[in-house]
């Protein structure tokens with residue numbers, strides 16, 4: 176690797192990121208076709224023939240492949256090219272300007288996830304050039320690059336569509352993508368969570384019914400009151416703890432890394448079991464951000480996000496409903512989640528029913544794999560003070576789609592933040608930005624993992 180010109184590779188990564196940020200792919204509406212052509216052009220200029228699939232006018236996906244010798248199944252590097260919208264007046268710079276200030280590249284998508292897409296593209300192009308200049312140097316497995324549309328709203332113009340209509344283009348043994356591999360600081364220690372699981376979603380409405388009537392004559396069977404009582408109770412009750420393999424490994428790694436009283440507290444939490452552990456979380460973890468995170472990865476959650484009741488002020492409506500965004504740990508579908516909510520609501524459950532709108536189960540991947548071990552070793556090599564840990568994302572990414580084709584997916588987009596910078600605080604935020612230092616560190620770390628995993632010499 177010493178023959179690589181890293182300063183040129185980092186410059187190229189920055190240029191590609193600036194180019195991608197300058198394409199406004201806010202979703203809705205997306206317009207990811209802009210990014211698909213931009214990436215396809217770069218690939219073409221480097222002698223790689225990409226496949227561009229348009230699903231609708233302006234919605235494009237780009238896929239390319241470095242052919243291996245077939246000794247092993249492919250590795251997929253996948254990223255989404257759409258971004259969440261901006262509140263332009265809250266930014267201090269042009270969110271689509273790709274400006275550089277004080278060593279940071281600013282712009283929507285710098286972190287989620289054009290910065291990572293640019294790193295993947297850079298690794299892919301670097302390997303392609305090396306293969307070209309070293310005849311006979313081929314990987315043991317195909318390396319697939321997929322830059323896809325529509326992750327942020329998931330209306331199926333992106334990877335979900337590829338899984339359904341073009342699975343052979345992206346079928347792989349392993350996939351690497353967003354939400355993991357970046358530094359996370361806790362009590363002065365640096366950890367690198369690598370996403371190995373993702374909570375599921377159950378989106379539903381909690382519905383109360385009652386006796387309609389004239390509002391001038393109040394009565395006890397009011398749907399609005401039934402619903403309000405149930406919503407209020409949900410905000411107070413604690414659902415049971417469920418310690419998945421990933422959560423256990425994450426917490427036990429944190430305990431080892433933190434040591435001291437906090438480490439001992441986390442060990443006690445693991446030893447307490449699902450029955451008694453839950454209330455211990457806030458007691459043993461001093462950082463409220465971290466204790467919130469630990470609670471979320473070990474519990475099903477139900478967050479009310481909307482209310483709908485009544486149309487006229489003088490009419491008692493016959494029903495009232497609350498939107499519930501439930502996030503589920505591995506092993507829980509809609510029926511099990513509803514059972515849990517009913518038990519938590521107790522007598523108030525008699526007044527409500529649950530109507531499920533959509534379900535996407537949690538995914539959890541084995542980390543006893545050669546790729547996970549290589550990721551862990553490489554992170555340790557590039558930051559000897561950092562501690563890699565398998566982690567669970569509380570949100571959702573395209574990993575669920577890719578996993579449906581049998582791939583083991585890790586969130587591995589290496590970045591090194593400064594202490595005090597927390598990925599989850601910066602992502603989707605105003606003045607989204609990534610430091611050049613972080614990109615430089617990340618692209619080298621990612622390159623090393625991909626190169627050493629795919630090439631046996």
Ligand SMILES: [Zn+2]
Pocket residue numbers: 255287288326353
């Ligand atoms: Zn993302």
